[in-house]
Amino acid sequence: MKRFLLACSTVLISAMGATHSANVNSMPQFSVPEIGSGIGLIDQQKEKMIGEKVFREVQKQMPVMQNPWLEDQLFNVFSHILSQTQLGQPIGLVIINDAQINAFAVPGGLFALNAGLITSARNMDEVAGVMAHEVAHVSQRHYSRSQEAFKGQGLLTLAGLLVGALVASQADGDVGTAVMLGTQAALMDKQLNYSRNQEREADRIGMQYMYSAGYNPQSMADFFEVMHRATSKVSFLPDFWLTHPLSTERMSEARLRANQLPQVKLNLHDEDFEILKWYSMVISNQATEQQLQILASRKNFAGQLALSTFYLKQGDYVLAQQALDQAKMHQRLNNLMILIQTDIYLGQNKVDEAYKAIQSTARIMPENRALAFKLAEVLIRQKESGQALSLIQRFNNKNPRDIAAWRLMQQAANIDQQSPFRTVNVLRYRAEVEYWSGWEENAIKSLLHAQRLVKNNEVLSAKLKMRINEMQKERQLKI
Template sequence: MFRSRVQAHRDPLLQDYLERLLYNLATYSELSRADLQLVLIDNPSMNAFAVPGGVIGFHTGVFTYADNEDQLASVLAHELAHLSLRHFARGVENAENRSKLNMAGLLAAVVLAATAGGDAATAALMTTQAASLQQQLAYSRSNEQEADREGIKTLLRAGRDATQVAAMFENMLKATRYTGSRPPEYLLTHPVTERRVADALNRTGYASSGIGPRRVDSEFDLLRARARANSWPTPQLALDAFRAERDNALPGSAQAQAAEYGIAVMQLQLGDLDAAQRAIATVRHSRPNSATARYTEQEIALAQGDYRGVIAALERQLRADPGHYPAQWLLAEAHWQAGNTATAARLLQQLSRQRPEDPAVWYQLAELRGLAGDIAGVHAARAEYFILIGVFDRAREQLQLALGLLQDDFKRSAVLRQRLLELADYQRRAEQL
């Protein structure tokens, strides 16, 4: 239902990076069951949230506030702590007779914060809190302190620099100190104050000796540039900003390389493929082993029509790393553009089994099945897509259309009938909100 109301950010590279980081942190957390779903939201604001069911919402704007991967990880570790400590769930358990009202309020507040912004979200939050004080959608101060403490422990166990928790808080304070506004309060779960920064510093003081902002061997700075690509009103403004960053950075530095990568991404968006190719070649020269730069190099080559070369390169990569989601996605896209629709559909079918709750996979699969002439398969894939974005009436319609085409196929019909029963249950629960 949340997905149906906000603009998801469909970027396999960023999605995969954050999922890997999240699951790595989860292994060091107190979460007893790491059954998690990450919803990446195309929004430049600094917001993240966690609710029962293992749902983590994450705005692309978080990348803008983080200087390094440990700062980004601190946000995810904090949200994992809320889940492991069951902060929201404990309130629901104490007020079951009002949980339906407040779950609806939760959805409304989250959607407003993801779309309209802070004031509207705060108003929705206050309204919901007034309906039931026992089920506060904003975490209490004690819960925040508890989650900060547990998140710091998770970072330490994961071998990360926990002092970056306070550094991330400082970045958020600097960005809002003189603007007269704060980031939306609910999705940050609690206002970031100077006292909270001091508390985080005190908790990590014992572990900070000899630890500086360590350089993690990751693709963070390139992916940060990629995430920031949609932060400007137009691609041209983004391109100009990345050029200014490159020109002001020390030649050859990590900052200059990240800005050059941002230039390549924006030139690709603007359709200047030769310029994009020159920019990414510069990054590849500096970072020959960068998986992120290699992926974007293939994106550019695909846009230039080098289907055979892209397919060969991606197949080599997948032989070494068979489960790499971005490469699987791009390989299917390359086969599609090359006219190999049956192969592309087969690849996405395999991907749908690995990522059954990824709406983007089902949406693309429906398109490919249509081109391959599998009309019943089109309706079945569309149904899964509509289920995942909470449009249940459309999902039922698609399942019934598929059933009408598969009357003689007992096995596939049985699967679709079972899906109709499950869909009815989903809709009943949704209506109870």
């Protein structure tokens, strides 16, 4: 299977080099140029609309992993890097269930990682290097600057290329070739020199971001060298893809910059990342039962949690509990362990036990999204719709694109037998799930249905009309 990836908007990085977490103490301060809204033809609002459009297309066409715990773990690292910039609230960070090592960024602040990047990495520094590079693309507004340098090529051509390339990467060789080597590839060829400069700028600034955030900058240089060795063995790629985005000069520059920074304190074993990695391997179907059994038999905490998750996915709650009980013998507080235990109880329809397993920790850590969502799921099973809705609403207010939150709100509204607007609320929340999942026409139909049900309620009808108009306007944006 041949896979073609968009070189201008993505960075392909192998995670085979051994690097270690950085010590955040005594970090030097860097002066990073932040490209403001005065540069480029697309203003920030337009970039946000493009990013949200691509977000919906990715949700619709790609195998996005909806897993609050995994999302939160990666978003925590992402936030550390983002804090080094002047960027505002991002559109989001999505995880694609694809074994390829890949990541991409889109104007407006949409970032995505493949599961293969996580499962191939040896530590979080390697993942952070990818994130930092992609954050630099957005902070320097490379998309807008590309449009300015190549006027007349179409406002959304690069965004369309990105989605097309990502979809093609899921297909067989003929489909991938048709997308990436067709007429749009000619546009990419025109932008080769310009995009090379952007990649080098993203390397330089991204390395500053990751180092300031406390991660080892050597990781980025290691990635480039491994990627160069990997691509040099791929004979079917045309010269354009073999020479871009990586080059010997670019790799040398990255290594030189990393060597000029002070050495960091080495962390030889990062158990948190090991848990993240093996859990990701299980939920992305990259781990076998035999692998996990061997790891768990060595009393490896991450392996025991992963094995329990594996059996949980299989619906074997007895074996899942046995593996989890082995992990509990380590006597460590771990939120993932609590989430797994709750899911085992829910799978066995032991709802009261599930509530006892999750409620105290979720109440102590009210800002933990994964715990709150799992508690809401339990409350819905207990028919406590009001409590579930209030629990989820604050996360929904922070991020209106949170599909998992909207789905839980839809489920909670559906069991609210006392509300006179039960059907209307179910339709409203379902519409948001549909809309942010890329099914824009279905979302508008759901809201139109809800509007007909409340035609005598002027306030609610006006609110629905406003949202319908917003969806219709944003739907017109083509990529």
